[in-house]
Amino acid sequence: MSRRFFCLFLAICCCGACRKPSQEVEPNDDAAHANPLSPNGGIEGTISSANDEDWYKVSIPQDSGILNLHVAGIKTVDFVLSFRDKDLRELKRIDETGEGGDEEALDLGVERGDYYVVLSNKNPQADNPTQKYLLTATLESDIGREREPNDTALTASPMVVNGVTRGHYYPTTAEEDWFHVDANEPGNFILNLDCSGVPGVAPVLEVYDANEYKLKEVSANNGEGLSLKDFGVHAPQKLFFRLHARGARMGNPDVFYEILTELLPDNGTTESEPNDQRQDATPFARDAITGFIAPAGDADWFRINPSTGTKQILRADLSAVPGMDLVLTVADELGRPIVRVDNAGVEAPQSLTGLGLSNAMYYLIVSEKTGKLSDTRHSYTLTKSFVPWQPGLEWEPNDTPATAQTIKVGESVDGYLAPKGDVDFYEFNVYQKSSVLIEVTGLINVRWKAELFDQDGRSLQVLTAAKPGEGISFERALTPGTYQLKLQGTDPGQNNVRDKYTLRIRAR
């Protein structure tokens, strides 16, 4: 048994001896005299003087790959590592450490042919002609890898769609990684992207279109991953992604970031980012649509088009998201807010009980109340329905005397006192002097306050229910004229999105 281990040990030693790095041969101070460096090997050399430059030629034997370089630091020498193409153009320059520090170049995209590695020293006082440095190179497959230099849109690396792309936030100075996605098949798609966290790096991801207009930006805290959810791709389209660390000198040569993407057909059931403003609103044609509040401060706009020119009532429900207080706003075709639904608090759903629409375009806007929270794990669901308006239904907005809803004496109206702070005005005409009975049914959670005005806006009578849930009823002799009835809760917070009240006006 012990003999077997001895043999194994011997084999490992032999193998190690075989991989002994080659030695630098001076002079190698320019490209013409560059020493060969195996793409999967190492070389030992010295910095004979402060001005010494050591050139190495790496010949790539395969069509494409990723080359990594590493030089171990030596005393008093401040290495600068320069990577150049066959025409000696500098592709990447690494100068991360000071005296005695290692330098490494990661994720260098290479193709079949020759490249040059130039090692130089930045410290004029360097004086260490005897200590050897070790420069090593490793060549890997480039499948699913960033290809440095990819610091601009022009040099962007392809991002794997429906797969993983890996890279490094390195070097730390002036480093940014650009990727591109080419969606060539015509159609509308939804792109979801998750980027893993890397210790010591607060990541920022920006999305640009082919004209390099920034479409979206998401970011995360130090060490956290980030996500881009429900990003709309209107193919054929080319998109660019710029990934970088938020802070200066942030980076990590040891840990990969991993970008996982999926491109799904857009079937109209998810938001399509960017939809942060009116012009970019996601069409909301189906009954339900989902979305994410991300990044912090996100506001998702959805466009709805009532189908006919007749009066319709919009009802909408917004599901809750853990830890968030969502707000639903309805805006008109110019983006002016009509109603803001903020009935409930954190982790509670919101309901728009009914809003009168005509034949125009409207927008539903979902946002988070504080503007400081985001969540890419939990989506919200927004549902909507249109109900044709008919006499006997409340027509919001009827919150002011100017927008009071007409009701005829002898008829009734069913309505909601919602959202929070809602006030409902009704207007009726009395054509003959008579005694008019006004009845409002009770609503759970609402203590009614009713006020009757004449046509000149003078208050004629105020009535308050004895307690929440109770209805009110009063009778008054009225001369011919126009009257308005104002209904509200005694407290603006009182509302009820579940139950309707009924207002009935009768002449006796």
Add this chain to the structure above:
Amino acid sequence: MKKIVLLAGVLMFSACRHRPLKPEGPTANFEFSAYEIVETPSEDIQEYVTVFINGQEKGSTEIDLKSRLKFWRTELAPGNYPMRFEVWDSTNGMTGVRRADDFQPRERFVRVEPGQKTSVVLKFYDKGRQNFLYITRE
């Protein structure tokens, strides 16, 4: 002969069209005016408003662009009158297309006080879908 037939046709067509009644004279103590907020010049087509008092048609404003004030004046005895205003649009160069009921102003009472001039201004906005009535007396 052809010209005569053509002229007669034009006259008949004109008679069939809903023509607004002319505004009343200068002794009026009641003045109605209407205008509309338009967002683009292309929306600024012609319209007029017909006035109903006590359920009877009493007259109409002149025909003019939506954005311009259009008037109708009359003399009314003091009292409280139920008034209804009906908007007619000009579409494709034609006048006399009554706007849908949903977008017509609601009927309401207007009080005319003795010795005072009552002015009612009807303002349409939101592409004519909403309206607002101002009543002033001087």
